[in-house]
Amino acid sequence: MERAIVHIDMHDYYIACERLANSSLQGVPLIIGGGPNRGMVAACSKEASRFGVRVSMPTSYALKLCPNATVLKGDYGSYSNKSKELTDIIREQAPVVEKSSIHSFYLDITGMDRFFGCYDWTKQLSVHISKNSGLDPSWALSVNKTVSKIGSVDSTPRMPQFLEQDKIQNFLNPLPIQRLPQIGDSTFQLLSRIGIRQIGKISAMPPMVLRKMLGTRGNTIWEHANGIDRDPVKPYSEKKAVFMEHDFEMDCIDLHTIKAQLMAMVEQLAFKLRQDELVTAKVIVKVKYNNLDTEIKQSRIGYTSLDHILKKEVDLLFSKLYHRRMRLIKVGVRFSDIVSGSHQINLFEDTGEILSLYNALDTIRNKYGSHAIGTSYAFQNYRTK
Numbered sequence: 001m002e003r004a005i006v007h008i009d010m011h012d013y014y015i016a017c018e019r020l021a022n023s024s025l026q027g028v029p030l031i032i033g034g035g036p037n038r039g040m041v042a043a044c045s046k047e048a049s050r051f052g053v054r055v056s057m058p059t060s061y062a063l064k065l066c067p068n069a070t071v072l073k074g075d076y077g078s079y080s081n082k083s084k085e086l087t088d089i090i091r092e093q094a095p096v097v098e099k100s101s102i103h104s105f106y107l108d109i110t111g112m113d114r115f116f117g118c119y120d121w122t123k124q125l126s127v128h129i130s131k132n133s134g135l136d137p138s139w140a141l142s143v144n145k146t147v148s149k150i151g152s153v154d155s156t157p158r159m160p161q162f163l164e165q166d167k168i169q170n171f172l173n174p175l176p177i178q179r180l181p182q183i184g185d186s187t188f189q190l191l192s193r194i195g196i197r198q199i200g201k202i203s204a205m206p207p208m209v210l211r212k213m214l215g216t217r218g219n220t221i222w223e224h225a226n227g228i229d230r231d232p233v234k235p236y237s238e239k240k241a242v243f244m245e246h247d248f249e250m251d252c253i254d255l256h257t258i259k260a261q262l263m264a265m266v267e268q269l270a271f272k273l274r275q276d277e278l279v280t281a282k283v284i285v286k287v288k289y290n291n292l293d294t295e296i297k298q299s300r301i302g303y304t305s306l307d308h309i310l311k312k313e314v315d316l317l318f319s320k321l322y323h324r325r326m327r328l329i330k331v332g333v334r335f336s337d338i339v340s341g342s343h344q345i346n347l348f349e350d351t352g353e354i355l356s357l358y359n360a361l362d363t364i365r366n367k368y369g370s371h372a373i374g375t376s377y378a379f380q381n382y383r384t385k
Contacts, residue, residue: 002165004118005233006107007148008090008129008139011156013103014043017079018072020134029069033059042074076303077281080339082133087236089132093125099236101277102339104152106145108233119162126157142168144229150179168227173200180224182217190214199225239278242269243334251290251327258331262318265333266311273305273335280335283310285317288330297321303339310335 010016014032019025029048033041041062044053051066063069083102091097096108112121122141130136140151140161147168151161163171177183177191177199190213196202202210202225210218223229244265252258262285273280284298297317304310314333322328 001110003108003110003143004112004141005143005145005148006094006109006118006122006139006141007145007152008105008107008126008137009152010086010103010135011138012043012045013135014074014079015045016135017082020082021078025070029053029066031059031062031066031069031071032074033062033071034073044069076279080281080303082135083339086129086133086135089129090125091236093128096233097236098233105236106148106233122160126160130157144227145231145233146181146224146229147172147227149181150175153179165227169200169203172225172227173198173203175199177202177225180221182221182224187214187221239276239338241334241336241338242272242280243284243332244269245286245330245332247330248328251329253325253327258322258328259315259318262314262331262333263311265331266314267307269333269335270305270307270310273338278338279303279305280310280338282335282337283313283317284332284334284336285314285321286330286332286334287318287321287328289324290327290329292329295321300337 015030018030018032027047028045029051030045031041031048031053032043033039039059041053041055041057041059043055044062048062048066048069051069053062053066053069059071063071079102086103087097087099087105090105090107094107094109095112098106100106107122109118109121112118116124119141122139126137126139136157138152138155138157138160140148140155140163142148142151142161142163143165147163150172151163155161175198177197178188180199180202183191191197191202196205202222205222207219207222210222212218214221246261246265248261281303282298282300284296286294286296288294297320299313299317301309301313
């Protein structure tokens with residue numbers, strides 16, 4: 001049976017959430033990000049983009065381009081709550097739902113045509129989402145996830161894309177190759193140098209040639225360029241928390257050793273969050289004394305997945321918690337209140353240089369293992385084992 005896969009996306013999600021909360025922001029140039037002397041543009045309205053404002057641009061420079069823009073810090077808590085509301089609305093209606101980001105979803109509605117017609121059913125769902133959330137979804141319907149996602153980029157709430165099997169290749173061929181998953185800057189530069197800039201050029205290549213150029217990834221890119229994607233829609237389940245605990249081999253009272261272990265765990269957990277494109281807003285630190293007493297302290301912070309923010313909070317909680325000056329047999333760190341969210345949210349507060357550093361560190365960890373690199377304070381814990 002031919003599959004029916006929908007990709008739903010709330011375009012300009014952060015902007016839409018702010019305007020839903022404050023109607024006076026409608027139609028004005030709007031920038032969400034850090035203040036004028038700090039941070040980057042996390043999102044901008046179409047009115048601001050007409051002046052050249054772009055995501056990841058320093059906020060200070062964006063204001064030079066568009067001095068009349070309204071700048072908001074951004075409230076990730078409210079964005080997360082709205083995302084949960086959207087998720088609940090969609091899951092109540094659709095048989096299989098995969099949440100791919102804070103504002104986008106895949107739906108497998110294969111077989112719905114027997115009862116309603118997949119296109120008509122999705123139109124009704126779109127109206128239902130708008131009525132119950134106040135946000136207007138854009139969507140595309142096709143036979144697989146890749147084509148539907150590509151199609152949703154140019155769709156609008158009033159003009160969705162319906163890409164039947166016999167229309168897919170003609171739709172894909174003229175599009176720029178950057179629309180395909182797995183084509184980042186380096187792959188784009190490599191293919192551009194040999195004149196391959198449209199998806200149709202990749203589609204026409206012998207797959208063996210692409211495989212020699214890009215390895216096994218070349219096979220996947222070639223299939224996507226030909227409208228082939230067998231990846232199933234994976235039912236969504238909310239991750240509740242991530243945590244790590246460490247049992248000391250000998251009862252420990254040395255503050256440097258204890259804090260080094262805590263910082264090492266923070267680095268591991270934060271890396272895991274970034275790998276899974278998650279952010280946390282609740283930090284919990286646990287200590288267990290050698291008399292078996294256990295104490296816990298917790299706090300709420302702005303949503304993040306960055307080491308330096310989480311380390312500062314863990315260190316503060318530990319300082320408040322550890323006042324008995326007794327030996328410890330165990331320490332633990334737990335991050336909860338976890339929601340979907342990429343590094344983009346960190347643009348609200350952090351500079352491009354800091355985010356570039358994290359990208360570089362994570363690239364090394366992905367290649368050589370999660371313990372391959374870390375701060376000297378935390379890393380000494382692994383060197384001494």
